Amino acid sequence: MSEIEIETLDGDGRFKAYVAKPESSPRAAIVVIQEIFGVNRGIRQKCDHLAADGYLAIAPDLFWRIEPGIELDPDVEAEMNQALGLMGKFDQDQGIKDIEATIRAARTHLPEGGKVGVVGYCLGGRLAYMTAARTDVDASVGYYAVGIDGLLGEKDAIANPLMLHIAGDDGFVDKETQAKMHEGLDHHPKVTLHDYPGEDHGFATEVGNRRSPQAADEADARTRGFFAKNLG
Template structure:
C-alpha cells in the first residue's frame, strides 16, 4: 500500500485572470514542508511526476505546476524522441520566464493559503533550474535548488535579491551551458553567502532525469542526496 496519494488541482494566476493545473503528490501524514517541482521544457511528464511522488514519500507536499499552460495545457514530451525534443526547444523559445516566476509565486501562495503548508522550497531542472534561480531572487520562497539551469549567467544582476538559501548543480560538460557561462556563474555567485554551487565533472545536461537516456546514475544519486540534505536543513 502506497504511503502517498496524488491528484490534480487548479491554481489561480496572480492576477486572477486565468488558472492552471498542477500535479500534487501528498504524504499520508501532515507534510513537514512543501516542494514545488519545476518542469523542464518537456512539461509535467512522467519523470517530473515521479520526482513529486518521491518527495511525497519523504513526507513533503510536492507540487508541479503546468507552466506551459498558456501555450499547450497538459503538454508531456519525451526527450529521447528527437521530434518531441525539437518540439520542446520550440516551446522554450516562445516561453516567457517572467510569466513562469509569477506562476510559481501563485503556486507558493496556493501552498501556504490553500494547502496550509507554511514552509515552501522549489527544485527545478533545465528551464526549471533557471526559474528556480529567478524564484530565489524574486519571491520569498524559503529554499531553492536548480539543476543545470540555463542562462543564469545572464541574470546575475538579480543576485543581490537572493535572501534565502539557493543551491545550483552544474555539470561541467553541459552542452547548453558552456564553460564561459559556468565561469561567469562561479565568478558571480561563489562568494554569495546564500548560494552553494556544486560542479559535476564530465556530466552533461539532464544527468538527474528520472528516466531516459540522459540520466547518469552516480551523478543523479550524488546531486539528489545533496538536495535532500539541503531541504532537510532549510525546510525541516
C-alpha cells in the same frame, strides 16, 4: 493522478498542477519546476519521491498558456524539437508569477509558518534561480540551470538559501558560462554551487537516456539534505 487548479496572481485564469501528498502531515511543501518537456512522467516521479520524504510536492503546468497538458520525451527527436519550440514561446517573467501563485497555493495547505521550497530542472533550474531572486520562497534548488550568467544582476535580491547543481560537460551551459556562475556566486552568502565533472545536461532525470545514476544520486542526496536543513 492527483491534480489541483491554481488561480493566477491577477485572477485572469487558472492552471493545473500535479500534486503528490505525503502519508501524514507535510513537513513542508516543494514546488517542482518542469523542464521544457512539460509535467511529464519524470517530473511526476520527482514529486512522488518528495512526497515519500514527507513533503507536499506540486508541479505546475507552466506551459498552459501555450499548450496545456503537454508531455514530451527528450529521447524522441521530434518531441525534443517541439520542446525547444515551446521554450522559444514561453514568457519566463509570466512563468515566475505562476510559480509564485503556486507557492502561495502551497502555503494554504500548510500550518501557519510552514515553509515552501522550489526545485527545478533545465529551464526549471533557471526559473528556480529567478524564483529565489523574485519571491519569498524559503529555499531553492536548480539542476543544470541555463543562462544564469545573464541573470547575475539579480543575485543581490536572493535572500534565502539557493543551491545549484552544475553539469561539467553541459551541452547547453558551456565552460565560460560555468566560470561566470562561479565568479558571480561563489562568495554569495546564500548560494551554494556543486560541480559534476564529466556530466551532461539532464544527468538527474528520472527516466531516459540522459540519466547518469551516480551523479544523480549524489545531487539528489545533497538536495535532500539542503531541504531538510532549510525547510524542515
